[in-house]
Amino acid sequence: MSTSRRDFLKISALGLGAATVGGSAVKAAGKTIFSKDQVNKLMMKRTSTYCEVCFWKCAGWTYSDNDGNIKKIIGHPDDPHCNGRLCPRGTGGVGMYNDEDRLKNPLIRVTGKDGKQTFRDATWDEAFEVIAKGMKKIAKEHGPECVALFTHGSGGKFWGHMLKAYGSKNISAPSYAQCRGPREVAWIGTFGEGLGSPEPLDIRDTKCLVLIGSHLGENMHNGQVQEMSDAIDNGAAIITVDPRFSTVAGKSKFWLPIKPATDIALLLSWIHVLINEDWYDKDYVEKNTYGFDQLKAHVINYTPEWAYGITTIKPDVIRKTAKEMFNASPSVIVHPGRHVTWYGDDTQRLRAMAILNALLGSWGRRGGFYMSDGISIPSFPHPEYPKPTRTWRDAFPGQFNLADLALANGVCDATIPSADRDCSFKGWIVNGTNLIFTLPDIRKTKKAIESLDLLVVIDTMPMEITGYADVVLPECTYLERYDSIRTSRHREPTIALREPAAEPKYNSKPGWWMAKQLGHKLGLDEYFKYNDIEEVLDWQLKQVGSSLEEMKRIGVKKFKRDEDISLYFAKGEEHEFFTNSGKIELYATSFADEGFDPMPKYTAHPEPPEGYYRLNYGRAPMHTFSRTANNPNLTDLMDENVVWVNPKVAKVWELKTGQEVWLENQDGIVSTFSIKVRVTERIRWDSVYMVHGFGHADKKLSRAHGKGASDSELITNVMLDPIMGGTGMRGNFVTFHVDKPSKGGLL
Amino acid sequence: MRYAMAVDTKKCVGCSDCVVACQTENDVPIGYCRDWVVESTVGTYPQLETEIRSERCNHCDNSPCVRCCPTGASHYSDGGIVLVTKNKCIGCSACIQSCPYDARFTHPDGYVDKCTFCLHRVKKGMEPACVAVCPTKCMYFGDLDDPNSPVSKILKTRKYKVLAPEAGTKPNVYFLI
Structure with missing residues (x-):
């Protein structure tokens, strides 16, 4: 045996899925800057931050040495998002800073004499000049409303402010209509309020956690994963509904290997059982809900026997799991999930889940959903924004009235010129979101981009979307910049500070600075009446009894809860909800008013044709979307995705x-890159599974280029949610080619 | 004093945070690791079981790596922690061959490297970096001679196993099952 056995260790360190499928061999020796002993001798400096590798925004301390090198990031012990423990992405956030493939200079698209387009390095002033010129032209010719912002992450606040000052409020985030939107609308329709982030789930005290396709633990929503672990310690029962034997399925008392796309049938039969067996919280339902009798009549025929034929889940299992929930009630959580845009009837599926929680009395109860509280920090004073005369909604008259935020796909659709509209979008500002991978149907996204007069991309990394930009602005990473104060709600209100741990590398700059500079070029100085962000943050912090000096010292500050809002409803309390009826609406009057089913129904969805398999996708705990695929620390854990194939299917196709x-x-779309097969019993025979975010086509991503395949590319069939405009992405079916097909993909 | 670790396979989700935290704490070059995650699945759909383990050097009481080291670089340190003195190591890799757990590797600087249970942290009363970071809190560390240490307490209440017991190495990393 040779010492190359180390290869195996390296591979197994890749984590789930990769243990059996290979991966990169041990790479050449990295440059060792310090030995361990040297590091220990150094005095480490710590600066406060909150993480930007995902949306959970865990607070932590960044440790750097005397030479200003960032060495490690450790979770903040007082932060309820992470309790002192960052996830692998947060710990590996240092790789985002060190990535040598980062965007280094502003870039401007230029056309040479030969007609060939290239990017040239530009000064910041030149870049802002080009953008300001483009934006002024659009404002003059079409109105400022024809510029839209797509954003993900903290910097969006500054760009949003700049855009509103300019005269547009078309600010969209793919995290809504491509992700959590349906559950927000379902919760608003049922409980009168949405869930937000982090979701107010009392997982640590729950007795029963029900996951509908949610792969907690693979999606590394830090605080929730931690609390799930506490719940396991406390003996809580986990019920996981998933066609795939997910990590959490392996930790569950009940795993229900449901036939894909049939979840609503299972949920309706659970509602049927709870009502018909009297397994619901009678006092809570009587005092706090509206429409129980209609619901009872509605689900009368949705028996477990009916659901069995649809879901393949046996009736006795449906009854047993319903009983398990009732026994735990009200300390039970039917988890609303996060990425829930699957089949186009997603708002209704989430309504069914909301109804289950209502029947079990878990909303506002210990071990169910707690009532969160947060601190609101006033905006730095600025003049009123101009009032736009049009918004994205005008492109969809009478549609999606229940959507509480802008639809990224709506803005994209409304960019493709139409005779029916007086203005299609002419300018996009894209901040921190790789739209090519985040919006489904790349063909449509590209068509929209073709129609633009101006596309500005702000990012830390070259991404597929940067290749389409007219101007690229290199943002420094979160470890090199200030951002707004984090004010997310939790059991206790907290605020957290992000301050730079190092000077920005290369010629990168923070978002707040860019937005202010562009504002200046646009003649909007009165909206940016400060010299730098420290002035803004200090003023804002002083409004809530803190200061920048204090926050630099403590990183996270806890506040007392509002005394009028208790964490849980009092026993027997009759509560007022922000719905039309003032009650939890089992029968959603707001849905009925808009002409939608006030109670969820099951609709059969198309099934894969012969030789095709439903494309399911998800997350790996060490990656976030497509943004971490080049992070040196995180690619070291997992550098490509694989396609999970059931052994029966593998046998038919002779796959190994x-x-x-x-x-x-x-639709005949072939993946641009190949993907390695993982033959595993953990996936149903009618579907395949891959982790989202791989298969990057940008050659500048030296570690990510061509590694694995992109699920986004294969999602060309979109099942639109008529209620809120969400893009259902799980109605796509794929087949295999063992030899490279002649036709190329969409990237 | 006998340092030991227990890893709860019922809670570990295989996120590999332990691997990154070790790398950033101990300056382990990218491409190498002192700890790693193994997943094993048994059964046929839908009767399945998985076990996920965060693995590392077992700091064995009867360490073949220490026995076979020709220079004495591999040795027992405080509390039985097995260490390599890098300037004594000649990189012969005899220890790598002898370890039944594949826990050692040749550092690009030429010496053999491995998990130290973060002795530099432990001496200051801190937990090893992997234990401190784990989002599922699935790792327990401490002194087996102290009945109140987290590892002693959890081993009293849970079923556990060690890896490759047949090798006779008397490992000090336990897996709760």
């Missing part, structure tokens, strides 16, 4: 673990 295949979807 580690073999490269190309995937082709129902």
